[in-house]
Amino acid sequence: MRRIYRYPLLLITLFSLSIHHTQATTPIQNPNTIVQDIIGTKGMVSSQHYLASQEGLKILKKGGNAIDAAVCMGFVLAVTLPRAGNIGGGGFMLIHIASENRTIAIDYREIAPQKSSKDMFLNKYGQSDDIKSRYSIFSSGIPGTVYGLTEALNQYGTLSLKEILKPAIHYAKKGFVITPELAHSLQKAHPRLSKHKATSAIFYPSNKDFYAPGDKLVQKDLAWSLQQLARHGRKAFYDGPITERILDYSQKNNGLFNKTDFKSYKSVTRKPVVGTYKDFTVVTMPPPSSGGIVLIQLLNIAEQFPLKKWGYPSAKTMHVMIEAMKLGYADRAHFLGDPDFVNMPTSVLISKNYARQRRLQIDLSKAESVNTIHHGKIPKSQYDTTSTIVKPNKESSETTHFSVIDKDGNCVSNTYTLNFSYGNGQVVPGTGILLNNEMDDFSSKPGHANAYGLIGSTANAISGHKRMLSSMTPTIVFKDNHPFLITGSPGGSRIITTVYQMIIQIIDFDRTISEATYAPRFHHQWKPDRIYLERGQSKDTMRLLQEKGHSIVISRAYGGTQSILIKNKVLYGASDPRKPDSLTVGY
Numbered sequence: 363m364r365r366i367y368r369y370p371l372l373l374i375t376l377f378s379l380s381i382h383h384t385q386a387t388t389p390i391q392n393p394n395t396i397v398q399d400i401i402g403t404k405g406m407v408s409s410q411h412y413l414a415s416q417e418g419l420k421i422l423k424k425g426g427n428a429i430d431a432a433v434c435m436g437f438v439l440a441v442t443l444p445r446a447g448n449i450g451g452g453g454f455m456l457i458h459i460a461s462e463n464r465t466i467a468i469d470y471r472e473i474a475p476q477k478s479s480k481d482m483f484l485n486k487y488g489q490s491d492d493i494k495s496r497y498s499i500f501s502s503g504i505p506g507t508v509y510g511l512t513e514a515l516n517q518y519g520t521l522s523l524k525e526i527l528k529p530a531i532h533y534a535k536k537g538f539v540i541t542p543e544l545a546h547s548l549q550k551a552h553p554r555l556s557k558h559k560a561t562s563a564i565f566y567p568s569n570k571d572f573y574a575p576g577d578k579l580v581q582k583d584l585a586w587s588l589q590q591l592a593r594h595g596r597k598a599f600y601d602g603p604i605t606e607r608i609l610d611y612s613q614k615n616n617g618l619f620n621k622t623d624f625k626s627y628k629s630v631t632r633k634p635v636v637g638t639y640k641d642f643t644v645v646t647m648p649p650p651s652s653g654g655i656v657l658i659q660l661l662n663i664a665e666q667f668p669l670k671k672w673g674y675p676s677a678k679t680m681h682v683m684i685e686a687m688k689l690g691y692a693d694r695a696h697f698l699g700d701p702d703f704v705n706m707p708t709s710v711l712i713s714k715n716y717a718r719q720r721r722l723q724i725d726l727s728k729a730e731s732v733n734t735i736h737h738g739k740i741p742k743s744q745y746d747t748t749s750t751i752v753k754p755n756k757e758s759s760e761t762t763h764f765s766v767i768d769k770d771g772n773c774v775s776n777t778y779t780l781n782f783s784y785g786n787g788q789v790v791p792g793t794g795i796l797l798n799n800e801m802d803d804f805s806s807k808p809g810h811a812n813a814y815g816l817i818g819s820t821a822n823a824i825s826g827h828k829r830m831l832s833s834m835t836p837t838i839v840f841k842d843n844h845p846f847l848i849t850g851s852p853g854g855s856r857i858i859t860t861v862y863q864m865i866i867q868i869i870d871f872d873r874t875i876s877e878a879t880y881a882p883r884f885h886h887q888w889k890p891d892r893i894y895l896e897r898g899q900s901k902d903t904m905r906l907l908q909e910k911g912h913s914i915v916i917s918r919a920y921g922g923t924q925s926i927l928i929k930n931k932v933l934y935g936a937s938d939p940r941k942p943d944s945l946t947v948g949y
């Protein structure tokens with residue numbers, strides 16, 4: 363509750379909503395929990411910015427479906443959460459269409475410009491140039507967000523793009539109130555953002571150093587871009603007035619973007635990867651995200667141990683979950699990349715049989731050194747060769763997660779990003795659009811760590827129009843064919859293990875959605891050999907883990923889940939307190 367008192371506007375909103383919820387739903391509050399979930403019975407939205415959630419809820423209430431609400435939220439977040447919400451980045455959306463009992467995945471990940479090359483981030487000594495891959499004009503991939511959001515709307519929504527864009531245009535044009543969180547984030551990013559004139563002009567006032575909480579942030583150029591989308595549809599971004607400004611900026615800075623990069627960009631509708639965990643079906647993101655495959659691998663391994671008996675977060679349970687993480691991330695580094703460029707042994711990796719073999723490397727009494735953990739040995743003959751692409755039904759045309767469910771049971775689980783907070787920090791003049799720095803997610807050189815410490819192999823090497831491997835893990839868990847949990851998170855490499863812990867806590871330990879969200883997290887990614895532990899774990903547990911040989915680093919808080927749990931037709935939601943502007947609302 364602490365965060366509520368810090369934000370008067372949020373307090374008023376929550377208060378008015380809580381009256382609504384209390385009247386409608388008091389009997390189903392859980393009296394035994396120390397943190398109460400948000401409750402709804404018809405529809406619910408959960409996102410990292412309260413204005414996006416409020417606009418999403420309005421759409422649900424006036425009869426729009428989950429896809430309409432999600433697309434609207436995606437565009438509003440591009441305005442109100444500039445560090446992660448975006449139209450200059452990319453991401454992944456899972457859509458569950460209730461009437462057809464079908465879930466599809468829209469992959470709107472950025473692609474490398476055509477002129478990119480495998481060694482483009484190596485200096486003359488053959489070393490990776492992290493500044494170039496993270497902050498330069500070369501750090502940006504061709505953005506996919508506009509394509510992905512409009513594709514979702516065209517294929518599965520009911521409202522027009524014009525209608526959907528109204529709130530985003532309003533907040534960009536008229537401005538919105540800067541929260542303490544946004545003011546703080548802009549201050550922190552100042553050294554990076556102030557280097558770029560167009561960026562500085564938007565995010566820092568000319569007459570003083572910083573915006574203060576309560577000031578308004580107006581983004582006139584971004585309003586122009588959104589208006590172009592409302593008028594011309596996505597063509598404005600990929601072959602129209604916005605493209606011209608982006609290409610002009612790239613050319614002036616000797617960047618690689620060309621007209622064909624934009625004209626040929628398409629999101630891809632893919633089959634999600636599907637696994638089971640106990641009586642539940644886990645539907646999650648396929649490559650080019652590694653998230654789904656690794657998540658299912660970790661769950662398959664966890665399933666073989668009596669975690670329920672061992673308790674959570676006991677050292678025993680954590681030990682097994684951590685050892686599983688090491689195995690999963692070792693496979694990630696070796697096998698995974700863009701499925702349109704490389705074949706992968708996906709079916710083997712997510713199989714129960716493979717998990718049974720991998721599990722043999724887990725010693726309950728000691729932590730395995732990462733130097734003796736390697737990727738699994740899977741013969742090339744067992745690699746998948748079938749395409750992951752699904753044809754849509756009708757022809758037509760810092761990362762953040764949001765979850766939506768509507769009254770008919772349609773769901774959206776969406777994670778999208780600019781990669782770093784505010785991407786590479788460069789706003790394209792005249793557009794208000796921040797560019798991503800997603801190119802750093804490629805493996806610039808085998809064995810060299812990206813910004814999240816992840817290493818990769820040739821499967822994730824750079825190539826023109828290839829998608830860089832991601833960890834984003836939008837997920838929908840089903841029970842008896844009905845949506846049970848919609849979740850996802852930011853956090854770079856830690857996304858996968860965050861979602862993993864959400865699922866285990868809820869399924870094995872019957873935790874409420876808030877309890878699972880609030881609990882301290884832990885993460886291991888094979889290399890480096892350490893557990894990143896959020897504060898709040900008991901000293902005893904830490905000691906027991908250290909006695910098994912684990913090396914522990916206390917980490918800053920990370921992740922930001924926005925989740926909805928559905929039990930007996932009641933919707934329970936929770937936003938992550940690590941993201942103070944977030945809001946979950948139901949009706």
Ligand code: DON
Nearest residue numbers: 760761781832833852853854
């Ligand atoms: O796609 C990925 O895996 C990363 N670019 C995600 C970055 C991220 O989550 C940053 N937010 N905390």
